[in-house]
Amino acid sequence: MRSRIVVGVSPSLAGLQALRYAVKVARERGGTVDAVRVWLFRPLWRDTTATFERRVHLAEAELLIPHAFDAAMGGPPTGVKIEPVVLEGLTVQSLVEHAGDDADLLVVGGDRRGSHLLGSGPVTRYSVRHARCPIVVVPPPALAQRQPVDALLRELDREIR
Template structure:
């Protein structure tokens, strides 16, 4: 296997955990001399169902929104697209876990995913993406926790959802 065939696949959603995963994946791609494949998976609101076909112009809008989220993630996580490493971004319609496992299917691939705090509503409906990838991927998987600051933002936002000046307005 040549060095050029190595790939680092990273799941990107814009969450704090995925931004950390993106940073880690860039470091791994540089160290391995690999190609970086940032992948953002998207689904229509309420999920994909053959019983509910969506018009093409609507799905195109959702795909464009996913692409914008990917570009925003590059800006927020890295300050722009990475330089010095080959990068092949992918915007794919589908559930994140299966899409990422399908992309990281070659020998020598490395899958990097963010690991966020579990949310009961999402777990009941979809299951955590990290668990899906770790149990089904055929390549090594690195799970990256969100930055320490992200652990403080959630509780603060729930404890005080509005700024103090808002309550003073009456």
């Protein structure tokens, strides 16, 4: 039986790192990757433009999955089966529900504040607390964990003076 690795798809640096990690694990285990993009549309009013805008949001969510693979690894990976999954709902709940009991691993991207549960974002906190399968929180690349560019520029300015 093939391993099923579920990964939340996000264009953030941590999200792209999580995507790379999920593909790596799926390769090692001979499994598949459920690349899950969750979206939510809450119109302020209901009319024909809201219906059109909802379709636009759905199309953006569908297009983000291949775009994330392009950004993370230059295109779809070879040797690993990718199942694109687009769900409408709250990210925190939908991702955990999709993984369910039968996923072998749920992979989410952490934030630049580190992997401390209290300092992490809502998706990470909810996933860690409610996932019914093993979960890995992948930090962003080391460069993204450094000080923001503005802080670096201020520090450089102080050194020059």
